[in-house]
Structure formats: C-alpha cells, structure tokens
Amino acid sequence: MRLKPVPEPPAALAEIAEFQRAVPLVPGSTDDCCARLRDRRDLPNRQRANDWLAFLRTLGLVRETPRGFVRTDADPTPERVREGLRDGVLFVPEALSLLRSATPAEPVTADTLFEATRESVPRHDRARDADWERTWRDRADRLLRWLALVALAAPIEGDGPRSADGNHGGYVAGGALEDA
Incomplete structure (x- = not known):
C-alpha cells in the first residue's frame, strides 16, 4: 500500500532531519509524536503532524513499534528519500x-x-x-x-x-x- 499524504516539502533536504529529530528516541504514542512534531516544527495542526509522521515512516526515518513511534538511525540522504518516494508514495x-x-x-x-x-x-x-x-x-x-x-x-x-x-x-x- 502506498502513502497518500504528501506534506509541504522543505526548502532544503537537510530540514528533513529536523522533522526526524522531532520524533522521540523512546517510543511514543501517535498523539505524543504528533504533539512533538507540531510543537517542534511549528506545524499548524495535528493532521499536518500526522501526515509528516506517516511520511517519515515511509522514508524509513521513523518506525512504528508495539509501544509507539520512534525515529530511526537512518540519515535522510537523497538516496533514502528517493527510495522511500519511489517505493511508498502514491x-x-x-x-x-x-x-x-x-x-x-x-x-x-x-x-x-x-x-x-x-x-x-x-x-x-x-x-x-x-x-x-x-x-x-x-x-x-x-x-x-x-x-x-x-x-x-x-x-x-x-x-x-x-x-x-x-x-x-x-x-x-x-x-x-x-x-x-
């Protein structure tokens, strides 16, 4: 299944790492992760934060565990983002x-x-x-x-x-x- 949400792209690829860092290292619920993304990246609402969380997951920069979402060790390189887009975005x-x-x-x-x-x-x-x-x-x-x-x-x-x-x-x- 391919992801439908496509958030507004940042001005530079390096900014994706800032979105990734807004996701906790210790698993957090979707609500907790969305709140952190919204607060740390100045997103207008929970839906935009949820879209980013799903998008980062598709890029392999965030993963879902039984206890919630965590950021991965992967760097948001151009190759990784290209692969995530090709393989996972509608x-x-x-x-x-x-x-x-x-x-x-x-x-x-x-x-x-x-x-x-x-x-x-x-x-x-x-x-x-x-x-x-x-x-x-x-x-x-x-x-x-x-x-x-x-x-x-x-x-x-x-x-x-x-x-x-x-x-x-x-x-x-x-x-x-x-x-x-």
Missing part, C-alpha cells in the same frame, strides 16, 4: 514515467500529473471532499516539488508554464532519474 511511479517523457516544451505540471492520475484517486477521497480535484492538484504540485528536492525532477528555468492555480511551472526528468 502516484510517484506515474510521475516518474511522465517525467521520463517530458521535454522543456512539454513539461510535467501539477495539472498534467493530476490528469494522468485522476481516475486512480481513491473513491472515498472523492466522496468526502467536495473540492477533491483542487486537493489532489495541490498534492500533485507538492509531489513534484518533493521529486525536485531529491533531483528526480528538474524545474524548467525561466517563465515556464504554470498550472491553472498558478503553482510552479513544469518539470522534466532530473539528473537522479536519468541516472536510475
């Missing part, structure tokens, strides 16, 4: 496939990724969110920015295309994707 394989065929003239945008995955958005997400299309377009934008953070995607320079809601322009395959 629609990353589709995004990578689109990026492989993208060109500067026809880059991948949040809208492109959303349209390519629209039919695969879980039915219950559509049913519980009246504005699910915007929610999933925003998720596509965050996902592409995560891929760019770890060089799986490269933003188009200059005044490239923007999505309908004004989000970042398009992306093409990044150096790490070309090397893979």
